[in-house]
Amino acid sequence: MNDATDLAHIRQKVLRESKQDGIIEIWAGMFFMYYAVFFDNIAREIATEPAMVVFFIMICSYPLLYFTLIRNIFTYPRMGYVNINEKFPLAPILAFVVPVTTLPAITFVAVHWMRELVDIYLMLKWMSVLFGLAFGGLYFGLARGFALPAYYILATLAAVSGVVLSMIPQELPGVTVFLVLQSLLLLLYGSLSLFRFIRKYPRPKRASAGVKGNSDGR
Amino acid sequence: MVDKRQERAPATIAEIDRTIHEPARFLILAYLSVVESTDFLFLMNQTGLTKGNLSSHLSKLEASGYISIKKAFVLKIPRTHIRLSTKGRKAFDVYRRNMREVLDNLPLEGSG
Numbered sequence A: 001m002n003d004a005t006d007l008a009h010i011r012q013k014v015l016r017e018s019k020q021d022g023i024i025e026i027w028a029g030m031f032f033m034y035y036a037v038f039f040d041n042i043a044r045e046i047a048t049e050p051a052m053v054v055f056f057i058m059i060c061s062y063p064l065l066y067f068t069l070i071r072n073i074f075t076y077p078r079m080g081y082v083n084i085n086e087k088f089p090l091a092p093i094l095a096f097v098v099p100v101t102t103l104p105a106i107t108f109v110a111v112h113w114m115r116e117l118v119d120i121y122l123m124l125k126w127m128s129v130l131f132g133l134a135f136g137g138l139y140f141g142l143a144r145g146f147a148l149p150a151y152y153i154l155a156t157l158a159a160v161s162g163v164v165l166s167m168i169p170q171e172l173p174g175v176t177v178f179l180v181l182q183s184l185l186l187l188l189y190g191s192l193s194l195f196r197f198i199r200k201y202p203r204p205k206r207a208s209a210g211v212k213g214n215s216d217g218r
Numbered sequence B: 001m002v003d004k005r006q007e008r009a010p011a012t013i014a015e016i017d018r019t020i021h022e023p024a025r026f027l028i029l030a031y032l033s034v035v036e037s038t039d040f041l042f043l044m045n046q047t048g049l050t051k052g053n054l055s056s057h058l059s060k061l062e063a064s065g066y067i068s069i070k071k072a073f074v075l076k077i078p079r080t081h082i083r084l085s086t087k088g089r090k091a092f093d094v095y096r097r098n099m100r101e102v103l104d105n106l107p108l109e110g111s112g
Helices: A007-017 A023-043 A050-079 A090-113 A120-146 A150-167 A174-200 B023-033 B040-047 B051-063 B086-105
Strands: B067-074 B077-084
Touching: A007 B023, A007 B040, A023 A050, A023 A090, A023 A174, A050 A174, A050 B040, A050 B077, A090 A120, A120 A150, A120 A174, A150 A174, B023 B040, B023 B051, B023 B067, B023 B077, B023 B086, B040 B051, B040 B077, B051 B067, B077 B086
Parallel strands: none
Antiparallel strands: B067 B077
């Protein structure tokens, strides 16, 4: 009874349960792998191909597909539907979106128009610190806002790896290695979440789905 | 200014809402109180109640006017939206307040 009366605990549980299909983390992993390739292209002084722009547009539109279609077809029939009216942690999201979108733009401008003035490799090396702090802040904000304990670990790993990679001499730019690490972590976390989700919530059979084929059993 | 709570006598056991007092229905309302809306499947997964049990309790809560149940279609898939009504939210808050007062006023073990 104590557990049931703790409404804050129930809300945290519902927030956590609603975010466990892992699909957004898998998407984020692919998204940051794209960024890693982008920065690697910049470092190798390869012009950004039109295909990269097309891919960027496609990968940015995926969340829309997820929230409008994939969740309704895949997630909700298994887990059930819930509308939480959650408060998105706006500050950490903005603190992440601003550097992650402006830094590639600044890099692009620097490479194409300021090559004589700017040491591109040095810029990319230290960019991992900024990305590390941005990622760390975002993960921390999501961990607190959506009650996702694993994100505290991701926050710590992001901040520490961002700093460490800027100091270790290596062939690839620090930001590229950082983004590859982040994408692999997110792909792993997302895949594990998806696997656990599918095992925990098998798709209900039509016969037991309720009267006249209602997907929610009532 | 006098605190309004001091004007009202503490709640008694007789004032406990028996519709909400049933543990399964209390749990259902607890979940509904923290969400905007949900469906049958989500409630069943979260509360651990069986389909028949949950359906029976939802019917009682709906008959009391504490919840609203509406069927809709999303991408041609039927979905049942369950949400706490205004009356239900108020009744739930009153129930929680009354329970706290009743428990606070229970004599301590070994006294009296």
